[in-house]
Amino acid sequence: MRTAYGVETVRATERQLMARLPEGTLMQRAAAGLAVASADLLGRVYGSRVVLLVGSGDNGGDALYAGARLARRGAGVTALLLAPERAHAGGLAALRRAGGTTVHSPAGGRAAGATEGAADRPAGGSASDPAERPAGGPAGPTAAEVLIERADLVLDGIVGIGGKGGLRPDAARLAEAAERSRAAVIAVDLPSGVDADTGQVHGAAIRADLTVTFGTHKPGLLIDPARDFAGTVRLVDIGLDLPEEPALEALQHADVARLLPVPGPESDKYRRGVVGIAAGSARYPGAAVLAVAGALHGGAGAVRYVGPAGDAVLARFPETLVSDLGPAKAGRVQSWVVGPGAGDDAATVAQVLEADVPVLIDADGLRLADRDTVRARTALTLMTPHAGEAAALLGVARAEVEGARLSAVRELAARYRATVLLKGSTTLVAAEEGAVRVNATGTSWLATAGSGDVLSGLAGSLLAAGLPARDAGSVAAYLHGLAGRYAADGAPVGAQDVAKAIARAWRDVRD
Template identity: 55%
Template sequence: MRRAHSVEQVRAAEKALMAALPEGALMQRAAAGLAYAVIGHLGGAYGKRVVLLVGSGDNGGDALYAGALLARRGALVEAWLLSDRAHAGGLAAMKTAGGRVVKLSEGYRSLSVSQPSVVVDGIVGIGGKPGLRPDAEAALEMLSGVPVVAVDTPSGVCVDTGEVDGAHVTADLTVTFGTYKPCHLLDPAASSCGKVKLVDIGLDLPTPTIESLEAADVAALVPRPAPDGHKYTRGVVGLRVGSATYPGAALLAVAGANTGLAGMVRYVGTASEWVKRQHPEVVGDGQAQAWVVGSGSADGANSALAFARASGVPLVIDADSLRPLTGPLGVPAILTPHAGELAALLRQDRADIEARPLHYARLAAQRFDAVVLLKGRRTTIAAPDPDTPVRVNTTGTSWLATAGSGDVLGGLIGSLLATGLAPIDAASAGAWLHGAAATLASAGGPVTASGVAAAIPAVIRSLPAV
């Protein structure tokens, strides 16, 4: 599990640890981790030219102490000071090791000597406001095209929300300390972090605000048949999806549900004959432990939702069946909108939803008293309880942006829900498996929704033993 903690949580943990360590020891730990990450990124230090962009905070101090270590390893280190104040100890250590200070106005002349190998972004710490000052923007412009390693987080992004407002650093590598921060997992900021490397500095941390499942977590959640189990004890999932206009949505949703996770799949709808031909093991109407509604349902979406809601069992609500929602449903539910659907549901602008996915996923989860899975490059999954960590899915490939993939996801989540998983676990495990299946089926190239569904069993078989 990747766990991300808020700025307030991190600062409290750092304060507690610093009280037990010699002065400056925590910064030295962070700086050493940063320096070795830079060395790994460059494939060595000797003869490399390193430019440190140094602000007035502790991230600037981390960068300076790391610069001292790099200089001792033979790197040519320059510190471009972006403030009248810089960490005194770090600055002295860097100069003693042979690094030099370059005024920003001298940057042009410095660059004429040789192109830097890497820029270390120590401009703003985790408590900084979104956006950058003009001098920082100017420095980054001078260094355009040079690989960037960010200290803790890319300067200029909102650390706790993952939002981006104004100029910010786009890093190739972000080296973070003690724990992940929300911006490492949440879009849009996550797309500016590059690869994220976590350096353990010994923090004792509370329950995180954001989580991201990994393969071992999913393996622990995926239901395994009991030795004496049968099709009913393994869970029955029902689907009321598709329509005469969109029969393919029914086939894809059923394909997502019919992966062997649940003991039985039921289908009710206009595509019954198509479903029987492609999935002969799928049966008709009857009792189910969970229902999936809405995918491609068109004019039948409202009636499908009303029927499933009256059954009193947990629901997965997608696409057309999202439209009639006005408040809590009275049963456990998972809503699976993309940004446009959530914008319509909340009467907000789609661009704002995409800019603030954490905010709007949480808002919708509380308004509808349901788990909300907001689809995107980094799918965001929020529970109605504000104390439950939000989960962010990091599996998948850009090839997954293809018609019908959401239908497969809805069916897959429904099958997990029918096995008895809690809604937050069914949604997050389903999103992880769906993304991993897309990556497997894609193999670096195009993939179809049908291909994603077909790859799900192989992904489950590849999960680590529990």
């Protein structure tokens, strides 16, 4: 299980550890890991050109000490100091002893909106050191930008986990120069300009190829839009003793394998779970077919279909149990999926919500479901909106949901007293009490018509097998994402192909 912890938890845990260690130990551990990652990315350290973007906080100190290690191995290291008078004194001294140089960046004062803490690593340094030289003039590329554009590697130590808001203009200009350059960019702990706790990005931010994070993942490294700025994430263990309850979880193969339902010697179709699918309409019969496909490939012992697309379902999946008597008279089920392609069939949605079994609500069902009815349900409820549907349920603009996905999914789960799976390039699954899992196994090729219907059927079958709503949603998102990768293999893919690839994803996880 990959876990992430919020800023306050990380800081409190660091303080506890620092009280037991010699001063500066934690920073040296972080710098050592950062230097190793930098060397791995460079391949050849000797003769390489490394530029450090150094702010006034601990991340700047980490960058300086890592730069000193690289300089001792023969790299040409230059530190651009955004706040020279507050740069880390020990880190500056170490860099200079190793042969590195420092340059005044044109950014005067703080580079980002928040005040950075320095609980264990006191800041200092002098702006009058002869090794520091002014960089650039008022027009055209500054000397700092030229250094960045010629670098092989840029280390982003502008601002750390306490940063709020985007980069200030001078720092933003350096970030743009880094993005334009041929240099590889490594973010120290997390990219400057992103919110560590929420994954939000307000304004300019560093776009890294690699983020080297210390002690634990931070939520923002796993959630879009910040995740897109982080690149590959590498975790360096610095010895933190973290609490049992993380802010965020991300399942991995072993976790999913433990949760997958496997039939035993005495299993029959009813013991394995029967999922009811109330989906499709005269206008959208394909939604019913795809939801049934997801359910059948998701391990259900049987699938009962209720709706106007029975002929289309039977033509594709003759093993489906089709009924035209409505959900209440369809027969025994252990879960229901309602809403994909349902059009305006509010009566069917209402009838399904009355059932005393777990219910998954998707697509049109989200629009038609009465919130008070959902809140009053005693059986499990799993809602699966995309950003646009979530925005409609919350009464906000879609951009607001896309920019603050973590708070949006938690708000929806609380409002509806349900588990909510918010679809996207990183899928978030939030329980009513606020615990969240994140999944990133997917591919952009999954942005295709009907993909969500397959996911609904898959998750519904896992509910029928007895998985709790958060597990069912998390496992379904994981398998669906893997199936999308396998089906696409770097090329366009259709929803039916994704459904067929679920079996391969399942075997891959189990093996």
